[in-house]
Amino acid sequence: MEIPVLHKDVQKYIAANLNSDLHSLLLKKSPFTDVSIQEIVQQIKGKQVAQKKFPFLLKDEIVFPPQLSLEQSSSDKTALYKSNILKGKKFIDLTSGFGIDAFYLSKNFEDVTLVEQNTELLKLVEHNWNVLHKKARFINQKLEDFLIENTENFDVIYLDPARRDLNRNKVFLLEHLSPNILEIQDKLLTLSKQVVVKLSPLIDLKYLTSVLKNVARIDIIAVKNDVKEVVVFLSKENSQDIKCHCINLESEESDLIFDFGSEENANSKFSEPEKFIYIPNNTILKAGIFNLISEKFNLKKLHPNTHIYTSENKINNFPGRVFEMEVIDGKEIKKKSQFNIISKNYPLKPEEIKKKYGLKDGGNDYLIFTQSKKGKIILKSV
Known part of the structure; x- marks a missing residue:
């Protein structure tokens, strides 16, 4: 070529x-x-x-390839994470795009197939895989046509649907993606015991479980606390329980696994700030398990609308940041001091707080502006 x-x-x-x-x-x-x-x-x-x-x-x-194909490609970090949990003999990526996910996910499979309707893009990917000494079968065909003609079964089917409409505007609902997963999910499950779909980090999880069949697992994947993607696993052998995994890559935080829907039966206890303060990472916030976190780690919330927790004794393995802090009065803040500012459930944004108190940004110390049940409070790291 x-x-x-x-x-x-x-x-x-x-x-x-x-x-x-x-x-x-x-x-x-x-x-x-x-x-x-x-x-x-x-x-x-x-x-x-x-x-x-x-x-x-x-x-x-x-x-x-062109910019659009680069934008939707997974990073090597998220692709590597997924490759460590997917194994089998035959793997197929039905929307291979630039092929980053397929490159990593295929490492645990003997037989690898990439399907892509964009002829030039597929030629480019095939060239790159040859350079990287990676073997696969490359099929230049529309996904819908492939599903009609295909007679093979696979151990894992992977899809990363295009998340832009004809006008290149971003879309998020499954019925607006290309391909429309809702229309082909039954067909996919006749071809494989496991179907894995990468979706936007903005997808609503309750909506997801309400429209998809046979959901067995949902992974919320972040890199350095930036949620990059939501991955849903469909399985022929699915039970009624859906496991949700909160993963924060390139951090020292523990993964959190919980039963989807368990938040509805969980309850929080409340308290004024104690010695340790806990701020959940963004995978937890995305999962919306604000009461479950309180129960699971025996922590108390500061306020129903403040997703900050506290305890007198330090809890290990919390999926987020942990601070030792004390409550201070605003009058105690010295101008020109240097702090990292966190504002949660508080009327002022960090930039407004810095301007009001004449603070510099950065350093090793933290100020948290938030609310407890008694009202607005300021917390300072000890």
């Missing part, structure tokens, strides 16, 4: 412009007759994204 952007002189030009202003670069004329300036910028953008999301692709001969 002849790829003009891989010519040595083009690659040298790309390397020399990795830190250039891309808007200015796009206004220039390409110095090459067979490679446009748009194609050059596409490769530069790809390398910039790869540095953060999948550095294993920063190799000679790797070619990057």
Whole structure:
């Protein structure tokens, strides 16, 4: 496969412009007759994204797709996490895209198939996999047509539906995705015992469980407390219980596993601040298990609408940040002091708080502005 952007002189030009202003670069004329300036910028953008999301692709001969395909690709961190829990003989990715998930997920399978309707994108992925000495069967076909013609069964079927409409606006409901998972879920479960679907971190979990069949597990995956994706597992052998996993990668926090729906029967106790203060990570907040956290770790909430917890003795393995703090009066705050500001269920935002009290941002000390049942309070790290 002849790829003009891989010519040595083009690659040298790309390397020399990795830190250039891309808007200015796009206004220039390409110095090459067979490679446009748009194609050059596409490769530069790809390398910039790869540095953060999948550095294993920063190799000679790797070619990057347009921006949209890069945006929806998983990072190597989330893909690696998923690869550690999926195993079998035959694996298929029905929406392979740029193939990052498939590259990692396929490591525990003998037989790997990638389906992609975009011809040029699939050729690019096949080229990259050859460079990386990775084998697979590449099928250039619409998913719907493949499902009609296919006669094979698989141990795991994986999908990452496109989350943009025809006007490239972001969409989130399953019926608006491409493919529409609701229309094909029954067919998928005839072809595999396990179907794994990657979804937007903004998807509503209750909605998800109300429209999908045979949900066995939901993983909320964050990287450094930034929720990146929600992954739902459909299983032919599903029981009535749905296990939800809260995972915060690249942190020292423990994973939390709970039965989906258990929040409804959980209750919180309340207290004014005690010696230790707990702030759940964003996977817990996404899961909405505010009472269950109180019960599970024997913690007390400060206020029904303040998702901050407290205890007199330190609790280990909490999925979030833990501080030793004391309540202070606003008059005790010295101007020009340096603090990390946290504002939760409080009228002022961190920037407004810094302006009001004349504070500098950063340092090792924390101030938490929040509310207990008795009213507004300020907490300072000890």
